[in-house]
Amino acid sequence: MERCSRGHMQAKKRYLILLSAGACLVLLFYLGGVQLPAASRSRHDRSRNGHRLEQPWPHFSDPLHPFLPWDQTDTEDYNLHISPRQKRDINTSVYKGKRCRMDSCFDFSLCRKNGFKVYVYPQQKGEKISESYQNILSTIEGSRFYTSDPGQACLFVLSLDTLDRDQLSPQYVHNLKTKVQNLPLWNDGRNHLIFNLYSGTWPDYTEDLGFDIGQAMLAKASISTENFRPNFDVSIPLFSKEHPRTGGERGYLKYNSIPPFRKYMLVFKGKRYLTGIGSDTRNALYHVHNAEDVVLLTTCKHGKDWQKHKDARCDKDNAEYDKYDYKEMLHNSTFCLVPRGRRLGSFRFLEALQAACVPVMLSNGWELPFSEIIDWNTAAVIGDERLLLQIPTTVRSIHQDKILSLRQQTQFLWEAYFSSVEKIVLTTLEIIQDRVLEHASRSSLMWNSHPGGLFALPQYSGYLGDFPFYYDTLGIRPYPKFTAVIHAVSPLVSQSQPILKLLAAVAKSQYCAQIIVLWNCDKPLPAKHRWPATSVPVIVIEGENKVMSSRFLPYEIIVTDAVLSLDEDTVLSTTEVDFAFTVWQSFPERIVGYPARSHFWDSNKERWGYTSKWTNDYSMVLTGAAIYHRYYHFLYTNYLPTSLKSMVDQLANCEDILMNFLVSAVTKLPPIKVTQKKQYKETMMGQSSRASRWADPDHFAQRQTCMNKFASWFGAMPLVHSQMRLDPVLFKDQVSILRKKYRDIERL
Numbered sequence: 001m002e003r004c005s006r007g008h009m010q011a012k013k014r015y016l017i018l019l020s021a022g023a024c025l026v027l028l029f030y031l032g033g034v035q036l037p038a039a040s041r042s043r044h045d046r047s048r049n050g051h052r053l054e055q056p057w058p059h060f061s062d063p064l065h066p067f068l069p070w071d072q073t074d075t076e077d078y079n080l081h082i083s084p085r086q087k088r089d090i091n092t093s094v095y096k097g098k099r100c101r102m103d104s105c106f107d108f109s110l111c112r113k114n115g116f117k118v119y120v121y122p123q124q125k126g127e128k129i130s131e132s133y134q135n136i137l138s139t140i141e142g143s144r145f146y147t148s149d150p151g152q153a154c155l156f157v158l159s160l161d162t163l164d165r166d167q168l169s170p171q172y173v174h175n176l177k178t179k180v181q182n183l184p185l186w187n188d189g190r191n192h193l194i195f196n197l198y199s200g201t202w203p204d205y206t207e208d209l210g211f212d213i214g215q216a217m218l219a220k221a222s223i224s225t226e227n228f229r230p231n232f233d234v235s236i237p238l239f240s241k242e243h244p245r246t247g248g249e250r251g252y253l254k255y256n257s258i259p260p261f262r263k264y265m266l267v268f269k270g271k272r273y274l275t276g277i278g279s280d281t282r283n284a285l286y287h288v289h290n291a292e293d294v295v296l297l298t299t300c301k302h303g304k305d306w307q308k309h310k311d312a313r314c315d316k317d318n319a320e321y322d323k324y325d326y327k328e329m330l331h332n333s334t335f336c337l338v339p340r341g342r343r344l345g346s347f348r349f350l351e352a353l354q355a356a357c358v359p360v361m362l363s364n365g366w367e368l369p370f371s372e373i374i375d376w377n378t379a380a381v382i383g384d385e386r387l388l389l390q391i392p393t394t395v396r397s398i399h400q401d402k403i404l405s406l407r408q409q410t411q412f413l414w415e416a417y418f419s420s421v422e423k424i425v426l427t428t429l430e431i432i433q434d435r436v437l438e439h440a441s442r443s444s445l446m447w448n449s450h451p452g453g454l455f456a457l458p459q460y461s462g463y464l465g466d467f468p469f470y471y472d473t474l475g476i477r478p479y480p481k482f483t484a485v486i487h488a489v490s491p492l493v494s495q496s497q498p499i500l501k502l503l504a505a506v507a508k509s510q511y512c513a514q515i516i517v518l519w520n521c522d523k524p525l526p527a528k529h530r531w532p533a534t535s536v537p538v539i540v541i542e543g544e545n546k547v548m549s550s551r552f553l554p555y556e557i558i559v560t561d562a563v564l565s566l567d568e569d570t571v572l573s574t575t576e577v578d579f580a581f582t583v584w585q586s587f588p589e590r591i592v593g594y595p596a597r598s599h600f601w602d603s604n605k606e607r608w609g610y611t612s613k614w615t616n617d618y619s620m621v622l623t624g625a626a627i628y629h630r631y632y633h634f635l636y637t638n639y640l641p642t643s644l645k646s647m648v649d650q651l652a653n654c655e656d657i658l659m660n661f662l663v664s665a666v667t668k669l670p671p672i673k674v675t676q677k678k679q680y681k682e683t684m685m686g687q688s689s690r691a692s693r694w695a696d697p698d699h700f701a702q703r704q705t706c707m708n709k710f711a712s713w714f715g716a717m718p719l720v721h722s723q724m725r726l727d728p729v730l731f732k733d734q735v736s737i738l739r740k741k742y743r744d745i746e747r748l
Helices: 002-031 038-049 076-081 084-095 131-141 176-181 279-283 314-321 326-331 348-354 385-396 400-418 421-436 444-448 498-507 548-552 574-584 631-638 642-651 655-667 679-686 688-695 697-714 743-747
Strands: 118-120 155-157 192-196 217-220 264-271 294-299 333-339 358-362 482-488 512-519 538-542 562-567 596-602 607-611 625-629 672-674
Touching (some): 131 421, 264 326, 264 385, 279 385, 294 314, 333 348, 333 385, 358 385, 548 642, 574 743, 625 631, 631 655
Parallel strands (some): 264 333, 482 512
């Protein structure tokens, strides 16, 4: 009986516990504190059925909160400056298109007919536009993506300046909301791209642009991960108005010092904010500064009223700040601290990259520039603002091999994507194009290794082994044969013409797969029996429009990796052809050949000069007798602007110089000259087909003009000087000719 009553009491207790727990759950649901794990349920459903269920876009009843640093959310200072109505307006403008993605807010059908074309709205009279935004628009208008016809466009870019949306800035454009809404093609921002560097204003610096962007994509600096819409927006770096439009300076790493340590381990020099957003991290830097190998300097001496607000540390900090030269620190430090400023991004980021100073990021919640394509773990140290005191220990623990690798990657990324406004804009457009043309998009390796995504065009091939840059990575070698392309401009009137001798010599090469004769002569094609019988196929094709650029078209009949480019009057022996190809197999990304030329800076005329003088220095190998990878035909045709190719065609000159500019711009390396061959020059000068051209002073003057026109388009001089010449082993050595592999070269 006693046992029964005890059991009854325990059952009663369990019932009461269950009842109270149930009441608590009901209360929590009522208050909205607990939500059903719908996401996890849908995952189970998806795995159980074996395919993904189509889910409608979720509906969020509550407005999302703007990003704020963890320590700013509940401060009186923050709540003091923003009224509830302002908060509501900010949430509405920033988050109205929060759920936008490519498949929901982008019309792919606009891109199917004409490909990825970009339209820039015509500039309206009276609208002010900053130099930086003009540079962006000029880059787009000068690119291969540009179209002046909105009916052909896949993407639209405003001519209204949206870069600086800080209301206190003199660059701020007023009434932008009305102006944008009145654009006839706006369509709620669909297929539009908006560029922005600065958003929000003092004291809170929110990410509000001050107008409704609708369904437009943002290419934005200082964008937070909370507001960033993955695979829709593009995070771009913050750059100054002095950032060059084209070209840009090379990185400062001239050579790899081993071990890779510099005078300082970690440096920073910049403003310190005494109050407000972005002040906490910079205010704490003095805890880590040791004035020896960790030099972190701040000054509160900025703004009109800095003395009114200065704290006890200001005078001491200012004195220490003035002792150090910023550039000297930057170029002599292994790591550079990149803390957030008022906004998440900072000019320090690009400065550190260029200086080969490994960036140490201290900006919680910042979506790093081009994060969609760049693996920043290979070029930067991603820190946490809350763990500032651990930063020195962390960077000291990084092995010198890793430091060297990080530093090399900073230089690659700087030169590939960040050194000019043009590269930043083109990278942005290429990222969006990869999304639109998913079947022809770049791999992570193409974006994160030399020469970078701007020069590795996925439309050429989906297989990395078809490019000249990835053989070592893939552990393969180029195809061991070449295709000769002979450029013919003279009629075939005699069986003793140089082109027939050249054709016979090339055909005897053990590495020759086929010979293509590109007939750019005004006379009709010769009959088949006029060409000599050879052991390899000889294919004669008519040049497209009989223009010079047609020699560099990506002909599908070229099936080998290597192209041996030849002028019709070139004199080469079979042995010379074999040796040049053997050299090229070790340098497949470069031009390898015989006739060398050079460039120089003419300080009197303040322009680039072209010289054919025989010296120990060269920067070009002419394509009259050179081997290069067939990918450069595709790049020449699809990457270079029509203006440069038209200039070449009109002059019937300079195509060889332009190809050298292109290959050196891609590789950052000089071409390779093989065995000295003075006879090339004398023989060429004596041939009837081109004697008049080489003797004509206008021909030489045209090449000078070409050099400067090309350098202007590239934004800098890409050609690189070299004094290296590769000869066969034992070349000209005093040993028996029978011991030499390429013995015929010595007899020339």
